[in-house]
Amino acid sequence: MIPKELDPRTIPEHCQPIITVRGLRNSFGEQVIHEDLDLTVCRGEILGVVGGSGTGKSVLLRSIIGLQTPDEGEVDVLGENMIDRTEDEAKNIRRRWGILFQNGALFSTLTVAENVEVPIREYFPYIQPPLLDEIASYKIAMGGLPADAGPKFPSELSGGMVKRAGLARALALDPELLFLDEPTAGLDPIAAAAFDELIQSLQKRLDLTVFLITHDLDTLHAICDRVAVLADQHVIAVGTIPQLLALDHPWIQEYFNGPRGRTAASSYEEHAEA
Amino acid sequence: MAEKWPRLAPVIHFAHKSARMTDLHDAETDHPEGSVYRVAGPITITRAATTQREIDALPDPLTIDLSEIDRMDTVGAWIVYRTVRDRNAKVIGASRDEVSLLRQVSEFDKPAQVHPEEKPSFIRVLTELGEWVADTGRTLLGLLGFFGATLIGFANIIKRPKRFRLNAVVQRFDVVGVRALGIIGLMSFLIGIVIAQQGSVQLAQFGAEVYTINLIGRITARELGTLMTAIMVAGRSGSAFAAQIGTMKITEEIDAMRTIGVSPVEALVIPRMIAAVVMMPLLAFWAMLLALIGGGVFVWLSLEIPPLTYIQRLQEVIPITDLWVGLIKAPVFGFIIALAGCFQGFQVKGNSEEVGERTTTAVVQSIFLVIVLDAVFAVFFSSIGWV
Numbered sequence: 001m002i003p004k005e006l007d008p009r010t011i012p013e014h015c016q017p018i019i020t021v022r023g024l025r026n027s028f029g030e031q032v033i034h035e036d037l038d039l040t041v042c043r044g045e046i047l048g049v050v051g052g053s054g055t056g057k058s059v060l061l062r063s064i065i066g067l068q069t070p071d072e073g074e075v076d077v078l079g080e081n082m083i084d085r086t087e088d089e090a091k092n093i094r095r096r097w098g099i100l101f102q103n104g105a106l107f108s109t110l111t112v113a114e115n116v117e118v119p120i121r122e123y124f125p126y127i128q129p130p131l132l133d134e135i136a137s138y139k140i141a142m143g144g145l146p147a148d149a150g151p152k153f154p155s156e157l158s159g160g161m162v163k164r165a166g167l168a169r170a171l172a173l174d175p176e177l178l179f180l181d182e183p184t185a186g187l188d189p190i191a192a193a194a195f196d197e198l199i200q201s202l203q204k205r206l207d208l209t210v211f212l213i214t215h216d217l218d219t220l221h222a223i224c225d226r227v228a229v230l231a232d233q234h235v236i237a238v239g240t241i242p243q244l245l246a247l248d249h250p251w252i253q254e255y256f257n258g259p260r261g262r263t264a265a266s267s268y269e270e271h272a273e274a
Numbered sequence: 275m276a277e278k279w280p281r282l283a284p285v286i287h288f289a290h291k292s293a294r295m296t297d298l299h300d301a302e303t304d305h306p307e308g309s310v311y312r313v314a315g316p317i318t319i320t321r322a323a324t325t326q327r328e329i330d331a332l333p334d335p336l337t338i339d340l341s342e343i344d345r346m347d348t349v350g351a352w353i354v355y356r357t358v359r360d361r362n363a364k365v366i367g368a369s370r371d372e373v374s375l376l377r378q379v380s381e382f383d384k385p386a387q388v389h390p391e392e393k394p395s396f397i398r399v400l401t402e403l404g405e406w407v408a409d410t411g412r413t414l415l416g417l418l419g420f421f422g423a424t425l426i427g428f429a430n431i432i433k434r435p436k437r438f439r440l441n442a443v444v445q446r447f448d449v450v451g452v453r454a455l456g457i458i459g460l461m462s463f464l465i466g467i468v469i470a471q472q473g474s475v476q477l478a479q480f481g482a483e484v485y486t487i488n489l490i491g492r493i494t495a496r497e498l499g500t501l502m503t504a505i506m507v508a509g510r511s512g513s514a515f516a517a518q519i520g521t522m523k524i525t526e527e528i529d530a531m532r533t534i535g536v537s538p539v540e541a542l543v544i545p546r547m548i549a550a551v552v553m554m555p556l557l558a559f560w561a562m563l564l565a566l567i568g569g570g571v572f573v574w575l576s577l578e579i580p581p582l583t584y585i586q587r588l589q590e591v592i593p594i595t596d597l598w599v600g601l602i603k604a605p606v607f608g609f610i611i612a613l614a615g616c617f618q619g620f621q622v623k624g625n626s627e628e629v630g631e632r633t634t635t636a637v638v639q640s641i642f643l644v645i646v647l648d649a650v651f652a653v654f655f656s657s658i659g660w661v
Contacts, residue, residue, distance in 0.1 A: 017334040108625045113388040126323035134356060135322075135349055136378060137386035142348075151390040155624040174319055205378050206348065 008038040008228065008235040008242055015042035017076075018177060018209050019064060024073035026059050034057050037073070037234040043176075046203055046210040047238075048220045050250040050255065051230030058102070060230065061181055064211070065099060066090060078177065095123050096169030097177040102185065104162035113150035116140060119172045125174045135172075143168030144198050156164045160191040164198075171202070177209045184216045196222045217256075217264035229255075241265075289658040308335035311363075314342040317350035325350070329357055341367025351379045360385070420617045424547060427539040439545055446549030450511045454557060462494075462561040465502060466568025469493060483577050487584060488591045490569035496595040499562035500554075501648055504607040507554060508640040512615035516547050516636035519619025520629040528620075538620075542658060554608030555601050562600060594651050595660040603651050607644045615639035 004010055011017060019041035026034040033056040041047050048088055051057050056156055062068040064075055066082045075082040080093050106115050116136045120127060127135070140150055143164040154162060163183055170178060183199065185193035200223045203210055214220060221241065226237040231251045237244055255261055309332040317325060317340075329336070338354055340346070346354075354377055357363045368376065393401065431438050473489040519542055522528050528538050566588065573579045579587075618636035622628050655661075 108627050109389070120319070124319060124322060127319075128323060128326055131322065131326050131353070131356075135352060137384070137388050138348075138352060138382040140386050141382035141384045144645040145386075147384050147386040150386050152389040174349060 002237050002247065006237040006239040006247065008040070008238050011040050012042065015040065016044075017041065018043045018078060019211065020076040021060075021064065022074040024063060024075065025069055025071045026056065026063060026068065032232070032233060034063075034070070035233040037230075039228055039235050039238065041183070041211055041268060043209050044207060045225040046200070046212060046223050047228060048224035048227040049144060049213045050215070050220065052229060052251070055230045055231070057230055058181060061179060061211070061213055065179060070135050095173055096175055097179065098173065098175035099179040100163065100166045100170045100181065100183055104154065104182040105165035106162060106165055106169070108154050111153055112145070112157070112168070113137070115154070115165060116169050116172050119169065119190070122171065125223075125251065139168045139171055142163070142171060142202065144194070160187050160195070163195065167198070171206075174206065175208065177211070178203075180210060180212045180214075182213055182215060184214065184219055189218075192216060192218065193222075199223060216266070217261055221264050221268035292302060296302050296484035297317040300570070308337060309333055310337045310339055310343060312339040316345040317343050317353070318345060318347040319349040322349050322353060323351055329353065334361055334363075336361055336363040338363055338365050339367045340372055343372075345633060346372050346375060348375065348379050351375045355379050355383070378514055384438055412603045416621070417613070417617055420620070421613060423539050424613070424616075427537065430537075431540060431544065437540060439541065442541070442545040442579065443548050446545045447553060449514075450507065450546075450549040451553035454507065454510055454553075458503055458557055458561050459564045461502060461506060462499065462564040463568035465498060466490060466494065466565035466570075467572045468570035469498070469565070470569040471576070474573070480548060484579070484587075486569075486573055486577065487579070487587045490566065491571075491588045491592040492596055494562050494565040494569070496599045498646070499565055500600045500607065502606070502642070503554065503558045503561045504644045505609065505641055507550065507608065508615075508637050508644065509530075511546075511550060512611040512640045513633045514636050515612060515615030516619040516633040517629055518542075520618055520632050521626075523620065523622045524624075524626060524629065542615045543612075546616060547609065550608035550612035551605045552608075554611075555604035558600060558604040562597075568638050593660075595655075599651070599655050599660055601646065606647060606651075610643045610647065611640040614643065 005012070017040050019039070021037060022040040024034050024037040027033070037060070039060075049057055049060065059068060063070045064082065066075075066085075069083070071081075078093055078096055080089055082090075082093075085093075092213060106112070107118065110118065113133070113136045116139050117132055120132060137150060141147070145161060145164045145168065148167065149157070154165065157165060167180075167183070170180075176198075180199070181225055184195050185198060187195060196219050199210065199212075202274060203223075212219070212224065224241075226238055226240060227244060228235050229244065229249075229252055230236075231249075234257065236249060237247060237252070241256060247253075256265070275362055311329055311332055313325070329338075336357065338357065340354070343350075351372070354365060358365060365376070392398075398457050470486055470490050474483050474486045476481050477485050477489070521527070524540070527543075531541060570584045573584060574581055615636045618632040618639070622632050
């Protein structure tokens with residue numbers, strides 16, 4: 001039913017896999033979240049992951065980044081197996097990715113600048129303090145925060161600024177791979193659009209691979225190269241939105257062709273024409 | 275930034291035309307002037323500290339030769355950029371990609387503040403002292419205001435008794451009182467043993483071991499039973515009050531209550547207050563009883579005074595006023611503990627870390643106030659002749 005090119009097991013042409021998930025199974029007690037889940041993320045793409053609430057998008061993210069040990073299956077990130085790995089190997093991978101959690105997950109006792117400096121200090125303790133401060137300050141600028149945000153504490157920031165600060169921290173080590181968990185949730189449409197643009201421009205500038213969990217149809221249309229659809233405990237299809245729309249799957253049709261989906265699609269088309 | 279870049283442009287020659295880059299490259303290798311920093315291999319965050327140190331060691335005028343690097347990340351680009359910015363260094367041999375990366379990081383050179391401004395230490399000490407005084411004053415005033423709000427809450431409930439939340443109060447009785455029986459009982463029992471043991475050792479020097487019973491009886495009834503219970507309740511329930519209310523404050527439950535029309539004082543504070551005030555004397559009585567039993571067990575086993583004699587002696591040596599002294603203080607202490615706990619809970623705003631801070635403050639404040647009041651009571655009772 002699913003054409004071969006949209007099957008999550010198929011590795012697309014010219015794809016250099018950066019994340020490979022095979023046969024993943026996750027369960028909490030009796031409740032099975034994922035069963036036989038496959039997914040490949042290619043270097044240099046922005047992959048959007050969509051799915052209804054409770055389909056395990058965040059659990060998938062946690063399995064990939066090693067916060068959750070799956071019951072079964074293989075997860076390879078940046079060429080390393082995430083399941084059987086030593087602590088040293090894990091450190092090596094963690095240095096090469098950045099993660100923006102859903103609520104920012106900024107350390108509340110540290111200022112924004114200190115938050116950005118945490119990963120740098122952890123891995124490169126010998127960097128001279130003035131250089132460290134300058135790195136923090138341009139990462140903050142890169143995250144799109146105003147100049148006076150550095151010495152502020154997370155409790156003094158608005159929701160959008162928390163996400164930008166979280167993004168600045170995720171970018172601290174010049175990652176190859178960026179994980180974003182619902183980056184635009186809770187932002188107003190203007191801020192959300194600005195955030196989408198920021199991610200896209202950073203992705204181009206820094207040659208990032210982005211794994212993006214989202215509910216935001218506008219984000220999907222605007223910046224995602226491919227979209228993976230999570231339903232029935234596994235990834236049912238991966239492809240561009242037009243490819244997915246051609247599928248005869250009820251959830252996909254409902255999702256992209258529902259009233260909100262159509263609005264987002266048409267506004268994006270108008271935008272693209274203009 | 276936009277106005278800063280043109281000043282630098284002629285110096286570092288980030289020309290788009292690769293022809294100019296080649297010219298520059300040739301010129302520099304033919305007539306090198308000053309020092310040249312040539313990196314082979316990567317110029318990335320991994321080598322950032324070393325690179326910076328090496329660059330710092332070289333004298334001006336400096337030329338950075340990038341022709342042999344194989345990888346550059348934004349941190350590497352930043353180091354090159356800041357050297358150009360601060361020391362007017364020249365950059366040669368940069369490839370198209372590296373030039374564009376250098377341009378990109380330069381766009382983010384905004385004078386962003388990283389650390390809060392620091393004042394001279396003398397002024398800082400004065401500021402902190404002033405803030406501390408103001409803070410203490412505000413806390414005392416706030417506590418008084420909160421006391422008033424609680425009284426108004428009580429008055430409202432007396433006016434409209436239907437608003438009294440019996441279920442909530444009974445539930446608090448269980449949490450504050452019944453569930454504390456075990457730990458308070460055990461603690462008091464052990465304290466009874468300790469007092470008896472320490473007392474008997476000292477009194478034995480005068481051959482007056484039998485007065486150990488007077489010691490245990492009077493000290494537990496007058497002071498320790500109530501005081502130790504108050505400390506335990508402050509640690510157990512006062513902290514819980516602060517943490518519960520503080521968390522509700524953060525999750526906006528209290529705001530939700532207000533908008534629905536439920537008074538947080540009536541719904542949250544008054545049940546806790548009633549529970550603490552009612553349960554404290556009962557727990558204190560229980561603590562006295564267990565401390566007396568603990569002391570009794572010790573004198574029975576160690577001094578061979580049989581339990582019946584022990585009880586008889588207790589009746590003779592403890593005046594009934596001692597029991598009143600202990601029990602009158604108890605509800606007042608309970609009130610103080612609930613007041614401090616709930617007040618600190620309501621002071622939480624902002625982040626979850628503050629819940630912890632406020633909880634600590636609640637316990638410290640209530641134990642401190644309890645001990646101060648205990649001293650006041652001691653003076654008061656002795657002045658009315660209850661010695």
